[in-house]
Structure formats: C-alpha cells, structure tokens
Amino acid sequence: MFAQENAIFGIVAPAVHKLRKDLLSPLFSRRAVLGLEPLMQSKVDKFCIRLSERYDKGKASNLFFGYASMAVDIINEFCYGRCPEGLEALSDDTFESPLVMSTRHSINWTLWVYREFWWIRELVVNLPERLVNLFTPSNTWTVVMMNSLENMVDDMLRNPSVCKESSHPTIFGRFLNCDVSGGQRLLLRETLIQEAMGFIMAGSIELSSALAYGTFHVLNDPKVHQRLIEELVVAFPDPNNAVSFEILERLPYLTIVSTSAVYSHLDEFVYPGSNQFRPERMAYMELYMAFANVFRRFDMTIHETTSGDFKWKEYFGPGFVGRPLHAFTKPRAEYRAGSH
Ligand code: HEM
Numbered sequence: 477m478f479a480q481e482n483a484i485f486g487i488v489a490p491a492v493h494k495l496r497k498d499l500l501s502p503l504f505s506r507r508a509v510l511g512l513e514p515l516m517q518s519k520v521d522k523f524c525i526r527l528s529e530r531y532d533k534g535k536a537s538n539l540f541f542g543y544a545s546m547a548v549d550i551i552n553e554f555c556y557g558r559c560p561e562g563l564e565a566l567s568d569d570t571f572e573s574p575l576v577m578s579t580r581h582s583i584n585w586t587l588w589v590y591r592e593f594w595w596i597r598e599l600v601v602n603l604p605e606r607l608v609n610l611f612t613p614s615n616t617w618t619v620v621m622m623n624s625l626e627n628m629v630d631d632m633l634r635n636p637s638v639c640k641e642s643s644h645p646t647i648f649g650r651f652l653n654c655d656v657s658g659g660q661r662l663l664l665r666e667t668l669i670q671e672a673m674g675f676i677m678a679g680s681i682e683l684s685s686a687l688a689y690g691t692f693h694v695l696n697d698p699k700v701h702q703r704l705i706e707e708l709v710v711a712f713p714d715p716n717n718a719v720s721f722e723i724l725e726r727l728p729y730l731t732i733v734s735t736s737a738v739y740s741h742l743d744e745f746v747y748p749g750s751n752q753f754r755p756e757r758m759a760y761m762e763l764y765m766a767f768a769n770v771f772r773r774f775d776m777t778i779h780e781t782t783s784g785d786f787k788w789k790e791y792f793g794p795g796f797v798g799r800p801l802h803a804f805t806k807p808r809a810e811y812r813a814g815s816h
Contacts (some may be wrong), residue, residue: 479597483670485678499650499662503554510721510757511644512554516762517718519550520769522566526776526812527805530569536779538811539691540800541571543766544684548575550762551679555672557642557649560628578621579680581614583791591792625672629665647675682738682793683759687766688801689786690737694771695778695803701771704729709773715773715811724764734763773813774805 484500487493502508524548530537545565552559552575559565565573590597600608608615619693632639632648647705651671653662663671694701707729724730738759747812770776778801785798807813 479601480670482664482667482676483674483816485674486670494772497605500647503645503647503650504757506757507528508645511760512758513721513761513765515553515644516550516721516765519546519553519566520765521548522546523766524769524773524811525813526566526569526571528679528769528807528811531774531805533808535568536802536804537569538571538800539803539805540684540796541576543687543691544576544580544680545571545573546766547680547683547687547762548579548697550677551676554644554679554758555647555675556628556632557639557644560624562622574617574620575676576680578617579677581617582677583681583795584612586612587791621676622669625676626669629668629672631645633665633668647671658760664744670761679759683762683795685796686759688796690733690763690767691770691776692778692781692783692786692801693736693768693802694733695776696783700733704767704771708768712768712772713789715769715808716815717771718765721761721764721774723766725760725769730764730768733767734760737763770805773808773811774809776803776805778803805813 482490482491484496513651523542526545527537549559550566552563560575563573565571565576567573586600590600599751605615606617609619616677629648632652636652639646639652642649648668648671651663651668680721694704706729711727723812738756781799781801785801786796787798788794788796
C-alpha cells in the first residue's frame with residue numbers, strides 16, 4: 477500500500493523485521509531519546525519564533541502545517557543529521573514548504589485503491605509521471621518528496637561520513653553502518669529510499685495530526701485551557717528558559733493532554749515493555765515539548781476552525797478532511813521570541 481515492502485514499516489517476515497528493528501533499537505532507548513532533547517528544543521524554539529513573526533504581521537498561523545514543519549525538520553535531523561539542502565520546513569512562517577505539502581498530499585484516496593489492488597500500484601509506478609499527475613494532481617507533491625529523498629540518500633551513499641558529523645546518532649548513520657566498525661553498508665539504495673520515505677511520513681503525519689487535534693480541543697474548552705496554563709506557569713515560570721522533558725513528563729495535566737491526543741499509545745497491551753523499540757517514545761517527547769512551549773509562550777485563539785474540520789477519513793491513520801487548524805498566536809508579555 478505504501479511501497480514499504482523492504483522498510484521497517486512494511487517488512488512482513490518476522491526474522492527480517494527483527495534484524496531491522498534490532499539495528500535501530502539503540503536509537504529509541506529512553507537514554508538515546510533524551511539525548512535528542514537539545515535538537516527538539518531548538519526546533520520548538522524556531523517554531524515559536526515563526527508563530528511570533530506571524531502574529532506581528534497580523535496574521536493567523538496554520539498550526540497544523542506549523543506542527544508538521546517542526547516534525548519534518550526534527551525527523552530529517554534525526555535521520556540524516558541535517559535538513560535536505562534548501563528544504564528546511566521551518567524556514568518561513570507560511571509553513572507550506574515542499575516537504576510538508578508533499579507528506580500531507582501523499583495521503584489521499586489512492587491509498588484505498590492500492591490497499592485493495594496492489595497490482596494497480598505496480599502499474600501506476602511504471603506509468604509516465606505526466607499521465608499519473610493527470611488523474612492524481614497531488615502526485616506532483618509525491619514526486620517532489622521522492623526526488624528530494626533520493627538526492628538525500630545518494631548524497632549519503634557518496635559521502636557516508638556526513639552522518640558521523642552530527643551531534644547525535646542518526647537513523648541513516650545506523651543504516652549506513654557509520655557508527656559500527658568496518659563501515660560496511662547494510663542496505664541497498666532502493667531499501668534506503670523506502671526507509672527515508674517511511675520515516676518522513678511516520679515522523680510527521682501522525683504527530684502533526686495529534687498536535688493539531690490536541691491544541692484545538694484545549695483551546696476550544698476554556699476550563700481545560702486555563703488548567704493547563706496554570707500548571708505550566710508554575711512548572712515553567714520563565715517561558716524564555718525552557719524546562720527539561722524530565723520535568724514536563726511529570727506534569728499530570730500536560731500528561732493527560734498529551735496522551736489524550738494519541739489514545740492508542742496509552743494501551744500497555746498494544747505497546748508493552750519499556751526497553752523495546754518504540755518510535756512513539758520519541759513522539760511523546762515531541763508532544764510534551766511542543767504542547768508545553770506553545771501553550772506557555774502564546775495566548776492563542778482559534779481562527780475560523782471548528783470541530784467539524786476534524787472529521788476524518790481512514791488512511792491507515794486518521795486524515796482530517798476539513799480546514800487545517802488556524803489560530804492567532806499572541807506572544808505572552810513575558811515571552812520574548814528569539815531571546816533564548
Ligand atoms: C503521535 C505520533 C505517532 C503515532 C500516533 C504513531 C503511530 C504508529 C502506529 C499505530 C504504528 C503501527 C504499530 C504496529 O504495527 O504495531 C507505528 C509504527 C511505526 N512508527 Fe509511529 N507513530 C507516531 C510517531 C512516530 C515517529 C515520530 C516516528 C519516527 C521516529 C515513527 C516511526 C514509526 C515506525 C518506524 C514504525 C514501524 C515500527 C515497526 O514496524 O517495528 N512513528 N506508529
């Protein structure tokens with residue numbers, strides 16, 4: 477369905493899946509994820525600067541795309557140690573960068589067809605691009621994403637040492653075996669491209685949906701909003717000096733807000749074990765940090781978005797069908813964006 481047969485997301489054979497999972501597990505231990513905190517905080521800070529700039533222009537922000545921009549830049553840095561050349565999603569305050577638009581538009585009705593009829597997908601991938609674009613205009617975005625990911629993978633294959641230069645271990649560093657002696661390549665180019673596609677989709681779509689959904693419901697209920705702000709003001713007194721995830725994860729109300737945004741992940745039956753490979757652990761850190769910083773730093777009001785905009789269609793994960801969440805993001809008096 478997602479052209480992920482050889483990537484961790486789609487591998488069916490348990491033995492092969494286990495090998496890939498074992499390769500990545502060290503990057504998803506609690507300790508390793510805590511090591512990503514400076515990276516995440518820097519992206520959250522940048523996102524807050526963009527929200528502030530947008531407000532100064534008198535404009536509402538597209539928070540859904542904004543969260544997606546933050547998530548895309550985080551997952552790219554986690555995968556490659558950098559954002560693809562010229563494709564940093566948080567580079568402007570419209571949040572409509574090519575990677576955000578392409579991840580969002582790749583989730584469409586064609587997935588339903590491909591899920592039921594795998595051979596149609598095989599047919600389509602072999603058709604000329606212009607023909608495919610005719611009946612699915614959003615394919616132009618998928619092509620943008622594929623091209624940039626292919627360039628990224630080729631770049632890393634040409635010069636695998638770049639993944640050693642990052643301040644934290646990277647997913648492609650593991651795939652390219654950079655941090656294991658011998659420097660031997662483990663995966664074929666085509667598999668690496670599938671992994672690149674899988675990680676950018678997995679790392680941005682569910683997360684931005686959860687963040688937008690959670691933000692809307694907090695803002696839409698003044699009592700919930702007030703309670704969250706009260707808790708954050710005590711735990712996070714100066715919004716210019718971020719507090720650590722280890723403090724945030726102990727806040728009871730922030731925990732309720734963050735976990736309510738992704739119900740299924742609360743279920744110990746579905747995600748048992750604290751030492752196993754759980755990408756969602758990283759996602760929790762992003763959720764806590766984004767919610768805490770955005771709510772603490774901005775006095776937000778929903779702009780022309782209603783609960784009806786959160787009606788969703790099932791595309792493996794939920795895809796909202798309405799207008800993406802928009803809000804005016806007024807910086808609180810004590811917050812000076814960019815000062816930290
Ligand atoms: C709120 C955010 C997220 C949600 C709700 C979510 C949800 C899911 C779900 C339901 C699955 C399928 C699990 C299964 O088949 O048992 C999954 C798998 C996966 N997710 Fe996420 N995810 C989120 C964030 C992320 C992030 C940030 C990453 C990347 C770092 C990621 C990478 C993956 C990968 C690689 C798999 C396949 C794991 C495997 O097959 O072993 N996800 N996710």
